[in-house]
Amino acid sequence: MSRKKQPEAAKIVENIEPGTLDELMGDRFDIYAKDVIQDRAIPDARDGLKPVQRRIVYVMWKTGNTIEKQTKKCAHTVGEVMGKYHPHGDSSIYSALVRLSQPWIMRVPLVDFQGNNGSIDGDPPAAYRYTEARLSAISNELIRDINKNGVDMGLTFDDTEFEPNVLPAHFPNLLVNGASGIAVGLATEIPPHNLKEVIDAVIYRINRPSCPIESLMRFVQGPDFPTGGIIYKTQGLYDIYLNGRGTVTMCSRTHYEVSPDGLDQIIVTEIPYGVFKSAIIASIDKIRRDKEIDGIDEVRDETDKTGLRIAIDIKKGFKKEAILAYLLSKTKLRTTYSANMIAIVNGRPQTLNLLSYCDTYIAHQKDVYTRRINFDLAKNKARLSIVEGLIKAASIIEEVIKVIRLSKDKADSKANLESRFGFLPDQSEAIVMMPLYKLSHTDIEVLMAERDALKEDIAEAESILSSEEKLSSIIASDLREIAKTYSDKRRTEVKPEEEMNSAAIDKSDLVAKDDVMVALTRDGYLKRSSIASYKGSGGHTGAYPGMKNGDTLLLAKQCISTDHLLMFTDKGQFIDLPVHMIKQTKxxxxxxxxxxxxxxxxxxxxxxxxxxxxxxxxxxxVLATKLGSIKRVRLDNFASLRLGKPARAMKLLSGDEVVDATLTSGDSTLCLFSKGGLACAYSEKEVAPFGTSAGGIKSASFHGEEVVDVESLNPGESCKFALITDMGATRILSSSNINLGKRLSRSTVIFKSFKSQVNSLIGVIKLQKEATAPFTVKCTLSSGDYLDIEFPDLYLTPMDKIAKSELKLPKGVTVSRANTLDGILIDSSTQSFDKAEEAEESAPAEEPAKEGEGEPNMVTNDDSGFDEKYEQISIFSDFNFDD
Incomplete structure (x- = not known):
């Protein structure tokens, strides 16, 4: 069978234009800058929207995703916008969609959101596959009349769809919701305003086209931020409306209360626009931590569903007014907003003052209303022609029927009706398509009533089009109705400049470095106690601190109030908490x-x-995880800039969790222990250091067993480990009994158990050289109770001894965790054996583990790495312990 002849490929004609690089770059950059300014970053003055926002609103309206219907998945909207209208990434579209819904950003949100749409703290929203949205009620006013030829439509990027060049925008959205954008060579920053105030100014300008700008400023008092707060009548405020550029001072709304403890409190209920609440709290906390002033006892975020609330507790003996004045001057409780009212007018960026904006918006509305009226007028005239034709046909119905019967087809019927009776084409079309029974006497009366109504509507429309005054009156009337329906009270209070609190306060002396005791439990309860309280409660004799029933003590250590408590969680996070931030208790x-x-x-x-x-x-x-990942991070990477806030320490795979962390010296030996009684040891240099955002690498060949503990030994150090199982069995193990090899070398069996009483390792305690026997370990049981497990001596347990407990635990109750009445203090005296010149040699071949990727050496259930030479054979091996 012969091959089909392939068509010849089209010849490509080269068109090379020589030129210099600076000319080429200049021309291309001009094109890029124009695109960014006009079609991306700067809003249109008429509807106040950037292209991506306009496309989102249009798509949601076109797909019926409006306030009258149920919400739809945001993924649907994002996909529709990206596929048909917006040739950019989904993240930018979704970010714009979320912003339109955020009530702390938008004075009048245009999108009604269902799900996590971020927070005033700057938290990201949930992914668009989880959230839903629809247009808010006021968005109907943005889009109304778009289907009546209210605005021009243009082709999309691929010439397959039409999209509006601008929305009708029946309320002045640019000033109401404001805008923010950075283009090339310019940026816009337009503050939000009160809907009723702006509408009143627009109506005043409609009724008095020659009024001065000062008269409009009687209506627009100033920006009305969605976060509330206070602004002041400074010259910068007037400059915004006179020149389109100016700076306004924003201040938080505060009042004083008394706490249940009798402390004075500064309560913050409203904050400046565009400021993260978490940033304010962090800045106040920093002042308190750094002891810039010695009067703040505590600052708390008490925000809940009822509204924003930041509580600042004032220590007794300090003036709350002076502290507030200091905080206003040093934090973003008071800040400034620099307005630069730039928008696109007639295709070009233009700085707008209040007067020019009103004129631009009014001109747009007149154009929209004129187009809408012309659309309705044409529609009514077309309908009137049809109605009159039907009425005429009814008066000569017999003759019409006769003509239609004698005609060959529809086209012949229309031609005969038009030639014999003088019907117009649209009238003849309506006659041949209408069932004859509808031309009864009753229906004729209905048609005559419709004809009269159409004539009135046509006359009214022509009257409006011929009168500028009537057109303006209709626009003003609709604006009043919108203000009545959607406006609310002003949220931002405007005060005279004289009321700005500019008082200052001198810094207090730094807090003295106090010796304290800190304690931390697994459930996250922590305390800072004075040495006197510690000794008075018997802590120096081994008394445990107060704990919730069932909790486990992780750390109890004497330190200095300026030290930091570095904590690691099972979710792979760390928290750097200064000790003096911990509330002092008994x-x-x-x-x-x-x-x-x-x-x-x-x-x-x-x-x-x-x-x-x-x-x-x-x-x-060094962090170790349950599923067998390990990671080494330099200690200084945990010096958090967000003190007291959780941050990622290690990226985890699905279902994995951090089980332990240990301090290493740069040349330590790592000892890892598995739940089923395996152990391995290798140099920490087998694990290359990574940053806090990375994952881990495979830690050991444990045949799929869960890792429960990791310990470290300094160079040349040998020690003993006290092991405890979930059944209460104990043993003393020497570090020299654990095979020292490579990271993935064969493991050592450190205990076996009867099949009838399988033991799982739950605790490993590294014994110091000065450890003496007997000693007890306080353990937490699965029932929530506590049990002291005794180690009578420090003799090494034979490696072939079966793990068996003599404890009589209640049925179903096991030992969960071992408590630690000690801790590690890392200071300048802590030994380090890290050598900078060896840093390059320490990197292993594989990368840290990342979820969803087939990383090398990740945890598997492969038993090929089992080293039989370390398997210990019990003298009871020939017995069946199940018998």
Missing amino acids: WLDEGIHINFTATLDPKEKIVSAFVVATFRSDLYI
Whole structure:
């Protein structure tokens, strides 16, 4: 069978134009700058929307995603906008959609959102596959009349669809919701305003076309920010409306209260526009932590569903007025807003003052209303022609029927009706398409009534089109109705400039470095206690601090109030919390939950913690996870800029969690232990250091067993480990019994158990050289109770001894965790063996683990790495322990 002849490829004709690089770059950059200014970053003065916002609103309207109907998935809207109208990324479209719904950004939100749309703290929204949205009620006024030829339509980027060049915008959206955008060589920053105030100014300008700008400023008092607050009548405020550029001072709304503890409080209920609440709290916290003033006891975010609330507790003996004045001058409780009212007018960017904006908007409305009236007029005239034709046909119905019967087809019928009776083409079309029974006497009366109504509507429309005054009156009337329906009270108060609080306060002396005790539990309860309280409660004799029933003590350590508590959670986060930020309580009190400072998931647990005096670059933290990942991070990477706030320490795979963390010296030996009784040891240099955002690499060949603990030994160090299982079995293990090899070398079996009583390792305690026997370990049971497990001596347990407990635990109750009545203090005296010249040699071949990718050496259930030479054979191996 012969091959089909392929068509010849078209010949490409080269068209090379020589030129210099500066000329080429200049021309291309001009094109790029024009595109960014006109079609991306700067809003149109007529509808106040950027192209992406306009396309979102148009698509939601076109797909019926309006306030009258149920919300639709945001993924649907994003896909529709991106596929047909907006040739850019989905993230930019979704970000614009979310912004249109955020009530702390938009004075009148244009989108009604369902789901997480971010927060005033700057938190990101949920992914668009989870959220839903629809147009808000007032968006109907933006889009109304678009289907009546109210605006020009243009082709989309691929010439397959039509989109509006501008929306009808029956309310002055540019000033009401404001705008922000950075283009090439210019930027716009338009503050939001009160809907009723702007509409009143527009109506006043409609009725008095020659009024001065000062008369409009009687209506527009100033920006009306959605976050409320206070602004002041400075010259900068007037400059915004006179020149289109100016700066206004914004201040938080505050009042004073007294706390249940009798402390004075500064309560913040409204903050400046565009400022993150978390940033304000962080800045106040920093002042308190750094002791810039010695009068702030605590600052809390008490925001809930009822509204924003920041509580600042004032220590007794300090004046709350002076502290507030200091905070206003040093934090973003008071800041400035620089307005630059640039928008696109007639295709070009233009700086607008209040007067020029009103004129631009009014001209747009007149054009929209004129086009709408002309559309309705043409429609009514067309309908009137048809109605009159039907009425005429009814008067000669018999003759009409006869003509239609004698005609060959529809076209012949129309031609005969037009030639014999003088019907117009649209009339003849309506006659041949209408069932004859509708031309009864009753229907004729209805048609005659419709004809009279159409004539009135046509006369009214022609009257409006011929009268500028009537057209303006209709626009003003509609604006009043919109203001009545959608406006609300002003949120931002305008005060005289004289009321600005400019008082200052001298800084207080720094807080003295106090010796304190800190304690931290797995459930996240922490406390700072005085040494006197610690000793008075018997802490120095081994008494445990107060804890919730079922909780586990992770750390109890003496330190200095200026030290930091570095905590790691099972979700791969870390928290750098200065000790003096921890609320001081008695040693036997439970303490306060870490969520008073850092927001953690309700099920998130603390797994390890260290007291850090100095975040050194020559020490490391090694993190181990349950599914067998390991990661090494330089200690100074955990010196957080967001003190007291959780941040990522390690990226985890799905279902994985951090189980332990240990401090290493740069040349330490890592010892890892599995749940089923395996252990391995290797140099920490087998694990290259990574930043806090990376994942981990495979830690050991544990045949799919879960990792439960990681310990570290300094060079030349040998120690003993106390092991505890979930059944209460104990043993003493020497570090020399664990095979020292490569990271993925074969593991050592450190215990076996009967099949009838399988033991799982739950705790590993590294014994110091000065450890003496007997000693007890306080353990937390699965029932929530506590049990002291005794180690009578420090003799090594034979490696072939079966793990068996003599404890009589209640049925179904196991040992969960071992408590630690100690902790690690990292300061300048902590030994380091890190050598900078060896840093290059320490990197392994694989990259850290990333979820969803087939990384090398990730945890599997492969048993090929099992080293039989370390398997210990029990003298009971020949017995069946199930019998």
